[in-house]
Ligand SMILES: Nc1ncnc2c1ncn2[C@@H]1O[C@H](COP(=O)(O)OP(=O)(O)O)[C@@H](O)[C@H]1O
């Protein structure tokens with residue numbers, strides 16, 4: 001890796017964006033491509049909200065690959081704080097340094113204080129990595145599942161997104177030479193503060209329609225025959241119309257397809273569905289809702305749809 | 310909705326070039342008037358976005374504006390309706406308004422109609438009709454003190470339609486301040502339990518050679534989740550309908566409020582209540598809840614809650630508000646067992662019962678006797694004042710299974 005790398009150019013049109021995503025096996029609808037294009041063009045963070053498994057995280061991964069940039073990922077969780085998100089001092093090494101200085105003697109206190117709070121002792125966490133990349137190329141910064149972090153972190157993030165700088169009391173302010181490409185995702189287990197969203201371009205990532213889901217299956221699961229792929233899509237599309245606690249996402253469709261292939265199934269039948277439902281539905285009450293009758297009806301409908309297609 | 314390149318060449322052909330920016334700005338203003346939270350800064354963003362995608366493709370143009378102007382999925386419907394209306398006849402706003410008006414002035418109960426706010430926003434401002442609308446929605450400002458006093462204590466069930474409308478506005482302002490509890494994040498605190506290594510190290514350097522005093526951190530605090538179980542059976546009908554306005558307001562305010570209704574079956578309506586627009590939200594609730602004003606099977610519904618929802622919703626010291634008159638068609642069958650389980654899975658179980666408004670209330674019905682031993686607080690919920698009392702009781706903090714209640718049973 002050359003340290004003087006220049007980043008790949010961002011796509012110039014919506015069509016080029018769609019093509020770029022497609023080259024990396026991301027089958028986007030045109031609306032998403034428009035939002036991605038604008039985020040890149042206007043240099044704004046992209047805020048992707050939607051149910052789990054609809055392809056939000058994948059957008060950031062594909063963008064990093066497509067733009068030839070490093071992916072820096074900050075996975076959010078309850079209790080996430082600046083020590084895990086931004087930076088932390090390397091206390092053990094600082095401690096050793098202090099002991100050494102004491103043993104050798106003759107070091108001024110002020111000087112020592114200065115010495116142990118330098119970048120040498122700094123552990124860089126994702127946000128800081130994204131603002132001061134080692135290779136000089138602004139990376140793709142993925143802030144994943146922000147809804148899991150708590151509000152104080154959001155407030156902090158808002159500051160970072162406003163001027164792409166962080167302040168470390170002992171070191172001063174570190175400012176990004178060029179802002180990273182920022183993708184924020186939320187599964188919407190709670191509402192993210194409007195102030196964050198206002199700084200971003202917002203896109204609601206919906207479940208795919210049948211034709212897009214089929215195309216995703218063809219790309220991501222080529223081992224499935226065309227006939228089986230169509231039945232799988234017909235079934236999951238109908239499943240999503242039911243009143244489930246958690247409808248299957250694309251991730252689940254792909255898992256299910258893998259499971260069916262592993263079991264050498266070439267066509268869907270109610271028994272096969274019953275045996276493999278666990279790959280598609282994650283909650284016991286949802287699995288319970290798909291009784292043999294319901295499964296048989298959905299399989300029938302999926303077959304009919306296939307014949308009509 | 311396969312929007313894959315439907316070019317619609319010249320869909321803005323009617324629009325003179327110089328007017329583009331003006332129209333985008335007008336569109337943004339209209340959305341703001343309709344209640345979308347779009348600040349003035351969004352105007353510049355909208356123009357930049359339109360500049361970037363161009364106006365050759367209608368879908369791209371719409372998505373560009375949506376990406377900038379919408380920040381919640383439930384606003385998408387409103388946005389798309391507004392977009393279609395506005396950009397179909399960009400120069401003929403007046404005509405469009407005329408076409409729209411009869412629709413909106415039609416029956417109020419039509420959930421599928423265009424949200425009234427959008428219609429209002431599109432109206433030219435100086436019109437007598439709109440003034441009356443404003444008077445109706447901005448009740449609080451015109452409320453005289455004495456009128457409000459009366460409403461504070463009046464029973465929801467005996468209110469006139471006008472009074473109900475007024476109280477709905479007031480209900481939306483009642484806040485429920487749960488006391489804060491420690492969470493996993495920490496911050497510096499002199500009496501904290503964990504050592505703050507960073508702060509300690511900084512001190513150590515300053516005092517090299519001597520032992521620096523330790524610094525500490527403690528857990529931060531936040532309010533616990535609130536789960537509301539609201540009885541919507543026939544005997545609770547009047548109260549439940551009013552309380553939904555209150556529940557909608559608190560659901561939108563906090564991220565950790567969950568609401569389920571029950572009569573003969575249990576329905577989680579949190580998702581619907583998260584919809585900002587109260588009219589749309591309640592229309593969705595009405596569609597989702599199948600057992601409105603029917604019978605009551607409290608035990609069966611609590612069982613369902615305990616089995617399917619309890620683990621997911623009752624973490625982190627959740628407080629449960631059970632809103633019910635306790636009148637049970639199953640005569641309390643299985644209720645005591647489920648009530649005990651519920652009480653043991655949450656940090657605090659508060660029972661709100663409109664029957665408590667009667668001075669001579671006696672806990673005789675079987676359902677009530679089965680529930681009472683397990684609740685931490687037993688409070689009335691029939692007027693505005695009782696909700697204020699509820700807020701006070703919650704702020705006071707828990708009173709685990711107070712003996713008085715057990716004895717009353
Ligand atoms: N549009 C798409 N094209 C191709 N693969 C997709 C698409 N959407 C989702 N996937 C696949 O589905 C899985 C789940 O996607 P992910 O981005 O993790 O979902 P989310 O972040 O929304 O929970 C991944 O394996 C991803 O590759």
Ligand SMILES: [Mg+2]
Pocket residue numbers: 053056057058144185
């Ligand atoms: Mg994800």
